[in-house]
Amino acid sequence: MIRFEDVAKIYGTGATGFEALGGVSFQVRAGEFVAVVGPSGCGKSTLLNILGLLDQPSRGLYALGGREVGTLGDGERSQLRRVKIGFVFQSFNLLPRFSALENVALPMSYAGMGMEERRARAAGLLDRVGLKSKSLQTPLELSGGERQRVSIARALANSPDVILADEPTGNLDSRSSAEILGLIRELHAQGKTVFLVTHDPGIASSAERVLSIKDGRIIEDRRR
Ligand SMILES: Nc1ncnc2c1ncn2[C@@H]1O[C@H](COP(=O)(O)OP(=O)(O)O)[C@@H](O)[C@H]1O
Numbered sequence: 520m521i522r523f524e525d526v527a528k529i530y531g532t533g534a535t536g537f538e539a540l541g542g543v544s545f546q547v548r549a550g551e552f553v554a555v556v557g558p559s560g561c562g563k564s565t566l567l568n569i570l571g572l573l574d575q576p577s578r579g580l581y582a583l584g585g586r587e588v589g590t591l592g593d594g595e596r597s598q599l600r601r602v603k604i605g606f607v608f609q610s611f612n613l614l615p616r617f618s619a620l621e622n623v624a625l626p627m628s629y630a631g632m633g634m635e636e637r638r639a640r641a642a643g644l645l646d647r648v649g650l651k652s653k654s655l656q657t658p659l660e661l662s663g664g665e666r667q668r669v670s671i672a673r674a675l676a677n678s679p680d681v682i683l684a685d686e687p688t689g690n691l692d693s694r695s696s697a698e699i700l701g702l703i704r705e706l707h708a709q710g711k712t713v714f715l716v717t718h719d720p721g722i723a724s725s726a727e728r729v730l731s732i733k734d735g736r737i738i739e740d741r742r743r
Pocket residue numbers: 530531537539557558559560561562563564565566
């Protein structure tokens with residue numbers, strides 16, 4: 520379902536160019552749960568941003584669902600991202616002036632859904648992550664764990680096949696972390712393909728597949 524063939528990312532150009540990914544190859548089947556681990560600065564977010572169609576590889580092939588997507592222009596890439604990919608970030612990236620419900624409903628408007636349908640669907644997603652009673656609160660009125668629940672609900676807005684979570688528990692206490700991980704595992708159980716960047720060895724050891732990255736290269740690809 521996902522195929523990377525010698526994917527590299529170079530930030531900048533010429534002598535000042537920096538190779539953040541140095542030619543990465545792997546395949547992931549639909550429905551797999553992949554943990555991505557490695558030291559800070561090794562290229563995990565760069566990898567996820569390319570996977571999530573936020574960024575373009577400098578070379579190599581990226582096939583998503585049998586289609587080459589690495590060479591798509593910005594417009595086509597973001598259209599595809601809206602329907603195929605759900606992103607969860609360490610820093611939540613919620614809009615502070617909007618309610619939880621509005622944050623979750625927002626991606627649906629890009630997908631052309633009408634307002635009533637958006638509100639109903641967003642309410643259902645917030646219920647699913649246990650936040651039904653807080654749907655009208657803004658991010659500042661929510662705890663870190665609750666904010667991350669909102670962002671998981673938002674990631675599900677357009678029913679993506681692929682969930683990409685970049686250190687989603689990095690700003691959370693251990694109890695909230697466990698709850699967020701539980702939700703992410705549920706998504707996997709429901710058939711989503713999940714990539715989870717994590718520093719936590721405990722989480723990594725429980726994943727069915729672990730990609731270890733160092734200096735922009737995969738140094739280990741372990742399946743259980
Ligand atoms: N937009 C950018 N411009 C230049 N260098 C970048 C950019 N983004 C990341 N880098 C560099 O690429 C390397 C990998 O970064 P990143 O993928 O964020 O690592 P990780 O997520 O593993 O901490 C780091 O050395 C970082 O400084």
